Amino acid sequence: MDPVLNIDRLTLEFPIYGGAVRALDAVSITVRPGEIVGVVGESGCGKSVTAMTTLRLIPDDRYRVIGGSITLLGVDMLSAGEKALATIRGARASMIFQEPLTALNPTRRVGDQMVEVIRAHQRISAAAATARATRLLSEMRIADAAEVLRRYPFELSGGMRQRVVIALAFANDPAIVIADEPTTALDVTVQRQVLLLLRQRSRDVGAAVLLITHDMGVVSEYTERVYVMYAGRVVESGPTAAVLGDPAHPYTRALLAGLPGSVAPKAVLQSIPGRVPDLRRVPDGCAFAPRCGQAMACCRQAPPLVAIPSPDGPVPRFAACWLPAAEAAS
């Protein structure tokens, strides 16, 4: 099956005074139909930029594509015109943002906003659109959907708002939903409801989900495949259980070892020395090498993308690192 989203070696810069910030460096991400794929990394690793450029949501004059391509539902997103973008965005591909209060228009009733999105892509009457909005909300387990449609966003709790935003994302039967930190602003019990509903809805309609998060726990429990990003690069990818259970890249290993709970209470946690590189001047070769405990001389050259053999299943695993390459050679 053709992937719904194929980001191929995308390199992207933000020009700034006296230079450029290399936000993405040869990032390749593939999402197949119906799959829930996670993108995980710390702040500044490029995960949100990936989400935003996938739908071309960053103003065109703010960034520069150095190389690579984005193919979303068969459309080359980097060369698509406004008209083509308008038919994709909010219809076959939709987005869930982190903060539901800013994603909704505060001056308009929830129902009006939902009807607008539905009628922008479907030629149906306002009454039919309202009926559809009611059904969408009740599918998100909102009890009195008709009543909620008449409210303003500020009258709803955070969890309710995010459920409205998810209902909106599913309004026009999307093939892919890009969720950028959908539950970071929510409490844990609400987070669970929202993520379970998101997973349920995507399975019901067969939509793929690209779930962008910084929370390893969320990745572990709600995704099938995962991409780990660091300093604008994908350092490791593969089936979630395999990557988190037996990480191949030193960065993934260090991230997991730094979680409280990976050691006995009050024992010293493994922390990563140093800090994330300045994206204006990323070192040559592996971006993680200066902080890596296992760095070698060859780490000053760009690491190869090594296929990691995984005993369970045909889903490929990759790590951008010299270590597995050296192990395979010896």
Add this chain to the structure above:
Amino acid sequence: MVPVPDHPLVADDVAVRFPVKRDWHGRPTLFAHALNGVSLTVERGANLGIVGESGCGKSTLAQVLTGLVAPSSGQLIRGRPHDGTRAVDRIGIVFQDPHASLDPRMRVWRIITEPVFLRGGALKSELRALAMELAVKVGLRPEHVDRFPHEFSGGQRQRIAIARALSSSPDIVILDEPTSALDISVQAQILNLLLELQRERSLTYVVISHNVAVIRHFCDTVAVMYLGQFVECGPAAVVLSNPRHPYTRLLLDSVAEVGRGAAAERIVDASELPSNRHLPSGCFFRDRCPDAAPGCERPQHLVAPRGDAVRQVRCHVAAAGP
């Protein structure tokens, strides 16, 4: 309630309510009930964790413990330090957001020594020397003390906030969500630093967090809060591995953790935290509780469950049997 001198901090049935609406006389007509009868004792050397969701009153409790908010009823008893310093100086606090809690127009040495400066009587040279010493202690360089907060990353700012909390040489440091604004790798550094400082300076931490993993890593005892009350408290190892109160169970089930595999299909109840403007009658958790039974309409008290003396639960069903 007898104040126990060796306990540096005791809260006895503390309640806090904030007026949210007033009539035209300016008299309050509606209150937000942030804390509804919280009693706790901070034991020297035993870290206390307070866990709960937003709106449960954890941060108000932090402010009460530091003396920033006065209780509406109940009282707070601070142990008397032996060396004659004021008890209120022996409590430090580290706030959640290091971007908002540092004055952008103060140099770092002024920020760090603000608690000492406010006490008065210290020379500028002494303050600077103290700031440098503390900066080194928390992993900054001595020359950093002449910079401004915007020149630092999030992790470094949190280090500055920790140095400030330590400057009045407190016995108790209250950590209000100390790492929730930080990335995982930085979080590990800060947690390590806090534990190292505790060993060095014999501190006691009160950790307030929604992050169960941090509480489990850090604390000896834990209290689970719901709508301004403790619903379960006891040794962290016991409560967090084998919760008895239905809310504690819901909370722990909801936390996404690495290594648990795909989340179970069961969608948990779609209800949410009730408003604290009008408190529910009886058990506060009753409307969301899967175990609700006759008797839940009566107010619940913290009691030790049968055959389990180390902890207390605010639930007659959990207290009655396994």
